[in-house]
Amino acid sequence: MQKGNTTVVFGYCRNCGQKILGYRDANGLLKVECPICKTRYVSREMSRRHIVEDIYAPLGEEILIQN
Numbered sequence: 001m002q003k004g005n006t007t008v009v010f011g012y013c014r015n016c017g018q019k020i021l022g023y024r025d026a027n028g029l030l031k032v033e034c035p036i037c038k039t040r041y042v043s044r045e046m047s048r049r050h051i052v053e054d055i056y057a058p059l060g061e062e063i064l065i066q067n
Helices: none
Strands: 006-012 019-024 029-033 040-047 050-056
Touching (some): 019 040
Antiparallel strands (some): 006 019, 029 040, 040 050
């Protein structure tokens, strides 16, 4: 689904598992926050095979990612 020059991105929070959605802009940048645990994601699409993702925990908390 296109909304102007944006693309809808569906995913799951890596911290709590909540389903989240965001919009990737024309520059390939996606900023989204989980509504449950408030973990923030900033993702940039570098090429069709390379996506860089930064995950930020809420202030005073730690990310619970388990490998």
